[in-house]
Amino acid sequence: MSRNKLYTYKGGPRSIGILAVAHAVNYDIEVVETNPQTGLSEEYLKLNRLGKTPTFVGSDGTVLTECMAIALHVASQDSRSRMLGFGHMDFIKIVSWMSLCNTDVVKRMAAWILPLLGVAPYSPDGIDQAKKQTDQAIQIFEDHLHDRRYLVADCLTLADLFCAGLVSFGFAKVFDKAWRSKFPCFTAWFEMVTALEMYRAVVPDTVFVETALGPPTVSMRSNYTADD
Ligand SMILES: N[C@@H](CCC(=O)N[C@@H](CS)C(=O)NCC(=O)O)C(=O)O
Numbered sequence: 210m211s212r213n214k215l216y217t218y219k220g221g222p223r224s225i226g227i228l229a230v231a232h233a234v235n236y237d238i239e240v241v242e243t244n245p246q247t248g249l250s251e252e253y254l255k256l257n258r259l260g261k262t263p264t265f266v267g268s269d270g271t272v273l274t275e276c277m278a279i280a281l282h283v284a285s286q287d288s289r290s291r292m293l294g295f296g297h298m299d300f301i302k303i304v305s306w307m308s309l310c311n312t313d314v315v316k317r318m319a320a321w322i323l324p325l326l327g328v329a330p331y332s333p334d335g336i337d338q339a340k341k342q343t344d345q346a347i348q349i350f351e352d353h354l355h356d357r358r359y360l361v362a363d364c365l366t367l368a369d370l371f372c373a374g375l376v377s378f379g380f381a382k383v384f385d386k387a388w389r390s391k392f393p394c395f396t397a398w399f400e401m402v403t404a405l406e407m408y409r410a411v412v413p414d415t416v417f418v419e420t421a422l423g424p425p426t427v428s429m430r431s432n433y434t435a436d437d
Contacts, residue, residue, distance in 0.1 A: 211268050212237055212238070212239045212268055213236070213237055213238045213239065213265070213266070213267050213268050214238065214239050214240075214241050214265070214266045215227060215228065215238050215239070215240050215241065215263055215264075215265055215279070216241045216243035216253060216256070216257070216262055216263060216264040216265075216266070217240060217241075217242075217243060217262045217263040217264075218242060218243060218244035218245075218246075218262060219242065220412065221262055221263065222315075222374050222375045222376075222377055222378045223262070223263055223276040223311070223374070223375065224240075224262070224263045224276065224374070225370075225373070225374025225375075225377060225408070225411050225412055226276075226280050226367065226370040226371030226372070226373070226374040226375070227263065227265075227276060227279050227280045227283055227371075227374075228240070228410075228411040229370040229374065229405075229407045229408045229410065229411045230280060230283050230284045230292055230367050230370050230371070230407075231283050232407045232410045232411065233290065233292060233370070233407040234283070234284065234286050234287035234290045234292060235287065236283055236286045236287070238265075238283070243262050243264075244262070245260055245261060245262060256272055256274075257274050259274075261274070263276055263279060264279075265279040265282065265283075276311060276371075277304070277307050277308065277311055277371075280307070280367055280371050281293070281304070281367070284367040291362075291364050291365075291366065292365075292366055292367045292370075293366065293367060294361055294362050294366050295362055299361050299362050299366070302360075302361045302368070303360075303361050303366050303367055303368040306360045306361065306368040306371075306372055307367070307368055307371050307372065309346070309349070310371070310372040310375045310376065311371075311375060313346050314343070314346045314347065314372075314375065314376065315375055317339060317342040317343040317345075317346050318339075318343050318376070318378060318379045318383075320335070320338075320339035320342070320343075321336060321339035321340050321343050321379075321383055322378065322379070322382045322383055322422070324336060324339075324425065325382070325383070325422040325423065325424065325425055326382075326422070326425060327425030327426070331424060331425055333424075340383075343379070344391070347376075347392055347395055348392075350372075350392075350394075350395045350398070351392045351393075351394050351395045354394040354395055354397075354398045355394050358398070358401065359398075360372065360398075365402075365405070369398070369402045370402065370405075370407070370408060373398075373399055373402035373403055373408065374408075374411075374412075376399065377399075377403070377412065377415060377416075380399060380415065380416065380417055380418065381415075381416040381417075381418055382418055382421070382422050383418065383421040383422055384396075384417075384418065384421070385418050385419060385420050385421040386419060386420075388421065389417075403415040
């Protein structure tokens with residue numbers, strides 16, 4: 210019998226939460242290395258017509274695109290697990306945090322980081338604006354986490370794993386020591402989630418950048434592999 214497959218690239222922020230929750234609920238998924246930056250097969254483009262990752266293909270042939278849908282599908286495989294919270298409203302809040310992070314946070318972080326990696330047009334004003342807009346979105350997490358340990362309910366849920374995976378790109382590239390001191394609750398939450406065994410099964414060593422990336426250089430351009 211064929212295995213469930215996740216088409217994605219190593220360290221892809223949109224796939225970390227999916228793989229971590231799969232580990233948590235003991236759901237078998239084989240990762241099929243697929244990177245839009247290095248080219249996609251005709252076969253893959255039939256599965257994901259926009260040529261994006263991740264894409265899930267279940268052992269029963271189910272094809273799912275969109276990382277949130279995939280993560281929710283995987284998290285719901287074990288009905289006893291608390292990964293989707295304790296009830297209807299928890300579930301709705303989990304989706305709300307995932308959506309905020311997968312859209313506004315990722316877009317703003319990408320507008321800050323991609324020009325520094327040399328793969329999007331760079332201007333100092335553009336970076337300044339993207340930084341401010343990222344901070345504005347992260348402040349929502351900071352305020353929420355001021356008096357709680359988890360994003361939803363009193364326990365770890367898919368929202369924590371999924372959002373931590375998405376923002377790991379920021380911590381690896383621009384959320385440096387000075388930045389982290391402005392967002393202590395958000396940073397403590399990220400440290401807590403990324404230290405969990407289920408997260409470390411996917412990303413054993415989370416990177417915390419010491420000093421944020423500076424303006425792009427030619428060598429960064431050739432090494433770049435990720436995308437929004
Ligand atoms: N709406 C999709 C977006 C997926 C997406 O943009 N993935 C990035 C990688 S993290 C990608 O494939 N980028 C390549 C491209 O946009 O061409 C989702 O939420 O899963």
